[in-house]
Amino acid sequence: MTKATRPATPFKHLRLPEFGHMSSYWDSVQNVEVVRILAGEYYVTHCQEMITTVLGSCISACVRDKVANIGGMNHFMLPEENRPGGDQGHRGLSADAAYGSYAMERLINCVLKYGGRRENLEIKIFGGGRIMGGMTDIGLQNINFVRSYLRTEGLNIAAEDVGGDLPRRMAYLPATGKVLVKRLRNVRSETIIKQESAYRDDLRRSENRGGEVELFGDFG
């Protein structure tokens, strides 16, 4: 059997402008161009591309409009550890809700911006594993958030593979909606925990900076 070769004109020139900087590689087994996203990133495409990531307690939402042939995936987690009765932040509003909504909205908005329609969206969610020790199940908090967010937005979940105690490697093909998930039994969770902890620390610093404000005039 001969392996398929990378197309002479890979999809990079067809990238949506938001994602022109992201690198990709040709997977000769799947015969597809692959874009790997990390925690905090998202990617949207209208090409026959595959989006991959590795999830520990983080969540990935796969969102596509099969009519408009546009879709993408994010990879995020919530910045805070919410303990029962703990501080939920300013006036009862948690930084989690603000950041989680932002991560979801950024992906959904991008799909809608390039022709997707809200009523056509097919949404699948993955991840939220309990891979870290300790009292708090961070993965479950992430799962609860994304389910609650989608319910509030009136968006249905078409499929999900969440929870458990193993990390996942997943791949999403927005053009077909196909998702490949592999439970990683032989991968050291410590590496993924370290990456997710670094991401969470970074989010907490970002929270301190908050949303950028620019006023177009003199307000003293």
Added chain:
Amino acid sequence: MATILVVDDSASMRQMVEFTLKEAGHQVMVAEDGQAALNVAKGASANLVITDVNMPNMDGITLIRELRTLPAYKFTPILTLTTESTTEKKMEGKDAGATGWIVKPFNPEKLLATVNKVLG
């Protein structure tokens, strides 16, 4: 205390912003897109408008342009609250008549500080 019109197609965002403003003592009107907001604005006056940019039916930039044609909203402060952060989009907003540009993720303290600033 002010009457504030909040416009966002995300129900989660509308809830968070409405909660924050009401906790601070403001009255809040909400709309789910630019067209709905324009209809609200034609029937009621507000001291401030906070609008998302990317929305169906009518986007936030078009809403700002439309509001500026209404005598009651000619000088009303209008803030955007959006995931858009490019200079081009900001300039588009400024040219349309926006008073200020706030980039998500939503930060309640910064929003209230900005609201107080533009309301004087």
